[in-house]
Amino acid sequence: MAHWIFTEEHEMFRESVKKFVEKEIKPYVEQWEKDGEVPRSMYKRLGELGYLGIKFPEKYSGLGLDVITEAVYTEEMAKSGAGGANASLGATLGIALSNVWKYGNEEQKQKYLVPAIKGEIIAGLGITEPSGGSDVAAMRTRAKKDEDYYILNGSKTFITNGVNADYVVVAAKTSDGPTHRNISLFVVDTTSEGYSVGRKLKKLGWRSSDTGEIFFDNVKVPKENLIGEENHGFYYIMQNFQYERITMAIGSVALAELALEEAMKYSKERIQFDRPLSEIQVLRHKMVDMAVDIEKARNITYRALYKFHKGEDAVTEATMAKAYATEMVCRVTDEAVQIHGGNGYMMEYPVQRYWRDARIQPIGGGTTQIMNEILTKRLGIIS
Structure with a gap:
């Protein structure tokens, strides 16, 4: 049903996304479900079309449009019936890139935001832990400052794009201070020494989304990879x-x-x-x-x-x-x-x-x- 929240421009955008979904998503859903992941080429394709950068500024290779336009994209992608594929693609678009865009510095945006918007690299967000679940404040992963680095130790689970991500925005405790005031966010390159991927998790649904466990064993994270302020995570x-x-x-x-x-x-x-x-x-x-x-x-x-x-x-x-x-x-x-x-x-x-x-x-x-x-x-x- 039409709704007053959408303008004529939004509806024109909707038609273009619909055509894309019919031609380039729906025919491959069953294969992606069997593969347990979305091919990297699809990220690149979405980047070419601008769909990974709808709400992000043009200076970072985005389209500079509003969140209602992004909502149109979300709706039409969901109607493809490919929940897992949408979860993986959406993890880069929504939950990982947003943190870098909103709270990261200019160097981080150029290094991590721009190539992800172009679909050249895949991003993930590492918050949930095996012992924590919904209790974010109870996380055990820690990052201890050591000169020019933070030494990261711990683990995360149920991480969308956890197997194939090129970088993960990781939440870790950085102090023993009061609850909710001792967590920081870091950009962690998955090629870092001590970073490892555990199982590729088998799920009831969202099977075309790669979901994994990740582990940090004395991973050296450069201090410039801290997102925003320490303990504001x-x-x-x-x-x-x-x-x-x-x-x-x-x-x-x-x-x-x-x-x-x-x-x-x-x-x-x-x-x-x-x-x-x-x-x-x-x-x-x-x-x-x-x-x-x-x-x-x-x-x-x-x-x-x-x-x-x-x-x-x-x-x-x-x-x-x-x-x-x-x-x-x-x-x-x-x-x-x-x-x-x-x-x-x-x-x-x-x-x-x-x-x-x-x-x-x-x-x-x-x-x-x-x-x-x-x-x-x-x-x-x-x-």
């Missing part, structure tokens, strides 16, 4: 979470739309009891409920996107969008599988992949339970 992470959560909500709405479209199409083609499934009232009403659920999530999400675009405090709206939209996509994709019946459980029907890919949404970027805890404070339920 927790603040940087939390700031970036706001837009990451909006992006996850946008992708959830788009994937749910795709699942509903597949369910509606199947219901018109599948004959049971001498009539199409779409003529069975209980299934018709089920699809109506799915559509209403999607529309509620869409409007909550667009409200958050608009406030963020305007530079306003969107923490409450972004948190609500993340909490509602990511749970919604699980409900809708599950119903889509149900409408397909036994075929929905078969690997040749794409709804099974939508259902598998959807399940990570209420977990990644902060669980629904964490979102609800944030909201109890934002709404004044607890002080």
